[in-house]
Amino acid sequence: MNLTRHLRQTLTVARRDFVATVFTPTFLIFLFAPLIMASFGAIGGLGAATMADRGGDSARIVIIADAGQAPAIAAADRQLRALFSPTDEDRPPRLRIDSPEADPARQARQLFESSTVDIDAVLYGSLEAPEILYGPRAKRTAEYLEQLAELTLRAQRIGSADPLSAATKTPVERQQTSIAGQSQVAFLSVLALFFVTLMLSGQAVGTMAEERSNKVIEVLAAAVPLESVFLGKLIGMFGVALLFLAFWGTLLANLTAFIPPDFERALSDVGPAVGFPAFPLLFMVYFALAYMLLGAVFLSIGAQASTQRELQMMSLPITIVQMAMFGLAAAGAAAPDSVVATIAEVFPFSSPFAMIGRAANSPELWRHWLAIAWQLLWVTLCVSIGARWFRRGVLKSGPGRRRKRRRRESAVDISVS
Known part of the structure; x- marks a missing residue:
């Protein structure tokens, strides 16, 4: 009965955070953020290409x-x-x-x-x-x-500039992906997983700091156990992340129908070693694990920041650590059988990125079962430790004794809207 009540309270907080994030006009801006960034990148690249062409013409x-x-x-x-x-x-x-x-x-x-x-x-x-x-x-x-x-x-x-031979050229289509094509997919998959994980899980820091500043977290803490608040926020933001991926995944899947045949033939030797549909399934699994790992850490850190200034000071170390994890995983994807690759695959916070690179480079699947079990262990540890750290940060936001007393007196189920 107690477990059922905690689960219901957790899902209530998750629904609250999901609705509060998705059903807002700013969510559309967030949803199209990759398109906006790609547009700025294309404009900058076009300008750079124009300058390069001008320099080359001279x-x-x-x-x-x-x-x-x-x-x-x-x-x-x-x-x-x-x-x-x-x-x-x-x-x-x-x-x-x-x-x-x-x-x-x-x-x-x-x-x-x-x-x-x-x-x-x-x-x-x-x-x-x-x-x-x-x-x-x-x-x-x-x-x-x-x-x-x-x-x-x-x-x-x-006495002549005419060619002395005439070769017959016959194009040959590969039956399997090339090593170079697998390496390209490895790097791009590591980059894509890092980008979406950092962008989506990073919302937890700002959301937590905002709710601490306007005292919303104190209302939640007085009515719902802090562990349920922590898990509910983590699940709610993960639902937002899945909605984001579903939108862009559907969009990209439909755009493949408009790829020119010549371009499609040029990409025939580019693909993951594990093949389809194993690769997209592994990508989603590693995204979920990476999100839970980073989301738990970000949510715990966000609970320690009571002002936007403190949040900004925390954001730089977080970004530096994540860039280091990306660099380690990218180096491992470039050399799949090296010591660097092994370190990246074992270290918990770089393991999801390194293993999606491994899926592109190697057809072996047994490594992924071990990696998923290893990462699930670390997700459990991070969520458990993060919930305790979250409690410590939230309880510092106001008079702790009064909040504890209010929480003990609240012995009935509530619905947070």
């Missing part, structure tokens, strides 16, 4: 050669440049061919002083023994000019 590589060699050099440049995609970072700048002056060496050095164009590298002298000058971070461009001189010289020796 860059040139120069070959100082006679007019009779210019056609052969231009033909060789077209052949070599075809190996680079338009978005390749190693793609060399556009080629310019200048006629030699009396002192080609002095001419080449003066080109770097131009105020109208950025010169990355200059080649002068004979093609048999060319001299190449290059600026900072242009070593690869200098190597391109070296190969360009070699290809031009070979074409001149054989």
Whole structure:
């Protein structure tokens, strides 16, 4: 009977927190927060790409050669440049061919002083023994000019710039994901789990500090056992997190129908090692475990802060610790069989992030059963310790004796709206 009453009180507090969070206009802003952040990121990336393109358009590589060699050099440049995609970072700048002056060496050095164009590298002298000058971070461009001189010289020796062979190219689709594709999924899954966990569980700190400042927590503590308040808040905020994931999961699942076929084929070798539907199920399990771990800690810490200033002072160490956990898990995902990966998988607060990376890198499932049992143990410990710490923080918010007396006198069930 006592357990039933505590469970009912816990669910009542959970319903109160869930309704108070979801049925507000600000929840829509929170729900679309990833879209807002992605929009700002896209705008910043577009600006950076525009500046990079503008800088790339002003860059040139120069070959100082006679007019009779210019056609052969231009033909060789077209052949070599075809190996680079338009978005390749190693793609060399556009080629310019200048006629030699009396002192080609002095001419080449003066080109770097131009105020109208950025010169990355200059080649002068004979093609048999060319001299190449290059600026900072242009070593690869200098190597391109070296190969360009070699290809031009070979074409001149054989008397034609036409290719000597014609290959038949046949695309092959992989039947399983590649190691590189699994590594990409590992990093992205660790990043996604870290992002949603930190963003959703971090609400508990602000909610707790707000209710302490307006004395709502004292009303709850006087009517409901503090353990029920703690668990109810944790469950209520977890319900908000599930609603958030369900919304974005449904949205992304429907958007996959609009993926172009070429893009879909390009992603054919990218996927988790454990396959589907095991991977999304493991993601949800590890999200729940990570949320309960962090939510219990955040809720306990939030109960210790009585002012917004104290909350802000606590937020920085929390963020630093979480970034450290993300870095540890990401390093483990990059090297699945390393000591770092083992440490990340064993340490309780980085274990959920590291294990979702393991699911992307390795098809073994027995590790996940052990990890889930290990994390459930730590969830139990964190919730138990967090509830006691929560009680200590809440009882400091006002006269403890009067609150204890009111709680002892409240022996009937209540409904908190």
